[in-house]
Amino acid sequence: MVEISSDVIRGYTDTMILSILWDEPSYGYEISKTIRMISDGKYVIKETTLYSAFSRMEKNGYLKSFPMEDLKTGKKRTYYSMTDAGRKYYIEKCEEWELTKEVIELFIRKEGV
Amino acid sequence: MNMIRNYLESMFAALPNTAEVRRAKDELGQMMEDKFSELIGQGVSENEAIATVISEFGNLNEIAADLGIDETIARKNADGRYAITMDVAKDYMLDINIFALRVSLGIALMILSPIMPILGGNGSMSMGLSLAGMFMLIFGGIFLIILGTSHFSKWKFIRRNPCFMDFQTYNYVENESSKFNSTYAFRLVLGIMLNCICWLPLVILVDNSSLMNRIFGSAALLGLALLFTCVAFGVMLIVDSGMIKLNYSLLLHVNDKKTISGSYGHRYQNDAGMQGGVSGQPGQPGMGAQAGQPGQSSQAGQPGQPGMGAQAGQPGQEPRNYEKLDGWGKTIVHSYWPIVTCIYLVYSFMTMHWATTWLIWPVAAAARPFVSKALKNK
Numbered sequence: 001m002v003e004i005s006s007d008v009i010r011g012y013t014d015t016m017i018l019s020i021l022w023d024e025p026s027y028g029y030e031i032s033k034t035i036r037m038i039s040d041g042k043y044v045i046k047e048t049t050l051y052s053a054f055s056r057m058e059k060n061g062y063l064k065s066f067p068m069e070d071l072k073t074g075k076k077r078t079y080y081s082m083t084d085a086g087r088k089y090y091i092e093k094c095e096e097w098e099l100t101k102e103v104i105e106l107f108i109r110k111e112g113v
Numbered sequence: 114m115n116m117i118r119n120y121l122e123s124m125f126a127a128l129p130n131t132a133e134v135r136r137a138k139d140e141l142g143q144m145m146e147d148k149f150s151e152l153i154g155q156g157v158s159e160n161e162a163i164a165t166v167i168s169e170f171g172n173l174n175e176i177a178a179d180l181g182i183d184e185t186i187a188r189k190n191a192d193g194r195y196a197i198t199m200d201v202a203k204d205y206m207l208d209i210n211i212f213a214l215r216v217s218l219g220i221a222l223m224i225l226s227p228i229m230p231i232l233g234g235n236g237s238m239s240m241g242l243s244l245a246g247m248f249m250l251i252f253g254g255i256f257l258i259i260l261g262t263s264h265f266s267k268w269k270f271i272r273r274n275p276c277f278m279d280f281q282t283y284n285y286v287e288n289e290s291s292k293f294n295s296t297y298a299f300r301l302v303l304g305i306m307l308n309c310i311c312w313l314p315l316v317i318l319v320d321n322s323s324l325m326n327r328i329f330g331s332a333a334l335l336g337l338a339l340l341f342t343c344v345a346f347g348v349m350l351i352v353d354s355g356m357i358k359l360n361y362s363l364l365l366h367v368n369d370k371k372t373i374s375g376s377y378g379h380r381y382q383n384d385a386g387m388q389g390g391v392s393g394q395p396g397q398p399g400m401g402a403q404a405g406q407p408g409q410s411s412q413a414g415q416p417g418q419p420g421m422g423a424q425a426g427q428p429g430q431e432p433r434n435y436e437k438l439d440g441w442g443k444t445i446v447h448s449y450w451p452i453v454t455c456i457y458l459v460y461s462f463m464t465m466h467w468a469t470t471w472l473i474w475p476v477a478a479a480a481r482p483f484v485s486k487a488l489k490n491k
Binding site: 027028029030032033044046047048049050051052054055077078 | 133137139140141143144145147148151169170171172173175176
């Protein structure tokens with residue numbers, strides 16, 4: 001079965017995470033679960049990949065982290081929320097992807113492979 | 114749950130105990146526990162849940178950069194060697210310059226310190242004040258040396274661990290190192306000259322002391338103060354450029370025969386010679402081609418390099434590897450010039466024969482290759 005190459009997707013984990021955080025803050029596992037759900041199980045993000053993205057984006061000022069109790073279980077967790085810079089970055093990444101997709105698509109033979 | 118905690122602990126066991134590392138561990142632990150609880154909640158068996166969580170954990174290398182573990186230090190690659198990339202090499206060379214400047218300035222301040230009581234000797238300063246000034250200079254010097262050394266200690270790994278450098282970086286470092294050669298020669302000569310002529314102001318001033326005494330108070334004291342200034346500045350120039358030179362050559366040594374990349378290190382240069390446009394020398398087997406090639410030419414005849422003095426111009430000889438030296442031999446070879454400087458200063462001050470003691474420099478430079486050779490053969 002074809003699997004997603006981690007090299008390719010690494011450039012877009014930020015996009016996935018920011019897209020999930022666009023509406024409301026969330027925490028590590030919930031984000032990981034949402035990614036799996038949205039991708040219909042085709043992409044399972046590794047914990048280290050996720051944390052690496054959090055820490056990088058927080059350093060760049062795209063994310064803010066704060067401790068909060070989970071409303072359902074009452075467990076204390078680190079929540080991440082998006083900053084304005086993060087929103088700007090997300091929009092840029094989306095535009096970048098549109099272009100990338102357009103270019104790569106030109107090289108994908110659909111017939112007569 | 115315990116299994117997961119243990120797994121995480123073992124993954125983090127070798128990492129430094131910093132706030133960033135602890136935070137990463139907590140966060141990763143939280144995510145793993147959440148995943149585990151949910152799997153158990155779905156009716157998955159505990160073993161299966163653990164297996165899933167661990168298999169989806171990922172690789173800690175991915176977050177090494179974010180943890181600040183390899184922020185300044187080179188990344189360790191699969192076979193346990195540190196990669197000296199272009200950025201790392203540039204950082205290292207910048208730090209060498211800061212390190213050498215701090216240490217040499219520290220030594221200079223310490224040499225300068227007697228100036229205070231000397232200048233105070235003509236009555237312009239109280240004894241207490243001049244002594245305070247002297248100690249301030251000494252402590253300032255010590256502070257600078259400690260500051261420089263501790264700042265530079267993060268680079269110890271280059272000397273202690275196997276490293277490798279890519280071709281491009283090697284060429285860059287080699288180029289920078291040869292560019293430094295003329296500066297080095299100039300500073301070394303100027304430093305030695307300053308040490309040679311440091312007694313001159315004293316002699317001149319004492320000769321014309323009746324005139325000078327009227328202008329400066331005491332000519333002898335001024336002459337003595339100038340003597341210390343010359344020595345301090347001269348030693349500073351020698352130590353500064355010597356340290357930079359030594360550490361550049363250390364960096365150029367990281368590729369050794371144990372690496373694949375070692376083939377373009379300056380010891381085994383056949384490949385580099387050909388890639389660099391200098392045709393290999395046919396008819397000379399193996400390492401025979403090393404003399405006279407780019408990596409080597411810069412080093413010929415330069416004193417101040419550990420274990421290399423005798424190497425240039427001896428084609429075919431096994432390059433000396435000063436890592437093979439043990440204990441004392443290594444220390445002496447590594448700090449040859451500082452030791453010579455110490456002997457020079459102590460002996461000169463004890464005998465006050467400044468007119469002749471400078472001879473130690475040419476003698477030391479000439480003896481250098483033999484000293485390292487003798488120590489190695491032992």
